[in-house]
Amino acid sequence: MNRVYNFGAGPAMLPTSVMERAQREFLDYNGMGASVIEISHRSKEFEALLTHTDELIREISGLPDDFEILYVHGSAQLQFSAVPHNLLDLNPAHKAAYLETGNFASLARKEASRFGNITVAATSESSNFDRIPDFDPATLDPDTSYVHLTSNNTIFGTRWNQFPDTGKIPLVADMTSELMSRRLDFNKFGLIFAGLQKNLGPSGMAAVLIRKELLGHALPNTPNLLNYETYAKNHSMPNTINTFAVYMMNLVLQWLKEQGGLPAMETLNAQKAKLIYDAIDNNDFYIGSAHPDHRSEMNVCFNLQDSTLDKKFLDEAQVRGLYALKGHRLVGGIRASIYNAMPMAGCQALVDFMQEFAQQNG
Known part of the structure; x- marks a missing residue:
């Protein structure tokens, strides 16, 4: 079997040892003679798996007890609807502020606009989202129900290095592409959600971490399976949960704990990103896409000085086992997504190829 280094933005690379374990256990979960799927x-075996997953999340992330853990259908984009349904009624004005830093932040804002009074409190659209915009929480209307941001922007390669302090107004963060990649101060947040398909497991499900005090405020017309309280009251099982996604997430979390948890992973991720960014900055053949002060450590986006070489770069990279480096269709160029499962060896292989390609084509 010939495994490539998968730089795809998502569904993304998962730890090889996790997939090998899933392969071994697929036909016989926990000695039951049946697959986990x-x-x-409702079985005691699956309930134990779900509870263990809760415990791993809290242990690894340091999530406080006043947060509820929910496993919800539909991955991250469905939360673009669920968040306003659950939080707009925190204030009679039904007002929310969105911080636009890229495509998914814009999609979230547009979806929320269907349900309430939504404003753009800050945006970096004028610079093609190459940075995180300046934002002063003091400019927020006091009747704002929540503030929404996308913590890491996969298409444009930026991230929030420092999160704003919104005081009593709940801060909502879409952390799909970086949850469990760095340590967080949960005191800053009211709600965090993330699709699993970057750092946590397969696509099709999302994890929602919400302060318990924010539950029970859904708009009257909220569909039952968009209501976070429905999940909280039923240990995320008001209907049949995505059992395989929970199982895979559990294995990924076990792997993450074995690697040394978030302190070790955060350090490694910074080293991986620096290796590639140094290769970009030290060679005029390449141009970084994001402002250096706002660069993502999950998605390294860059361009070739001569864009006519893009296809050749991608084709030759593919031959070298460097898979899915094509930039998003909205921006083009090159994108290396280096989530938790990407080893340092994969980043080094990419850097070696970049240097050779520049020498041969510069």
Whole structure:
């Protein structure tokens, strides 16, 4: 079997040892003689798996007890609807502020606009989202129900290095592309959500971390399976949960704990990103996409000085086992997504190829 280094933005690379374990256990979960995707989500075995996943999340992330952990259908984009449904009624004005830093932040804002009075409190659209915009929380109307941001922007390669202090107004963060990649101060947040398909498991499900005090405020017309309280009251199982996604997430979290948890992973991720950014900055053949002060450590986006060489770069990289480096269709160029599962060896292989390609084509 010939495994590539998968730089795809998502569904993304998962730890090889996790997939090998899933392969070994697929037909016989926990000695039951049945697969985890065959057993009842109401069984004591699955309930134990779900509870263990809760425990791993709290242990690894340091999530406080006043947060509820929810496993919800539909991955991250469905939360673009769920968040306003659950939080707009925190204030009678039904007002929310969105910080636009890229495509998914814009999509979230547009979806929320269907349900309430939504404003753009800050945006970096004028610079093609190459940086995080300046934002002063003091400019917020006091009747704002929540503030929404996208913590890491996969298309443009930027991230919030420092999160704003919104005081009593809940801060909502879409952390799909970086949850469990760095340590967080949960005191700053009211709600965090993330699709699993970057750092946590397969696509199709999302994890929602919400302060318990924010539950029970859904708009009257909120569909039952968009209401976070419905999940909280039923240990995320008001209906059949995505059992395989929970199982894979559990294995990924076990792997993350074995690697040394978030302190070790945060350090490694910074080293991986620096290796590639140094290769970009030290060679005029390449141009970094994001402002240096706002660069993502999950998605390294760059361009070739001569864009006509893009296809050749991608084709030759593919031959070298460097997979899915094509930039998003909105921006083009090159994108190396280096989530938790990407080893340092993969980043080094990319840097070696970049240097050779520049020498041969510069």
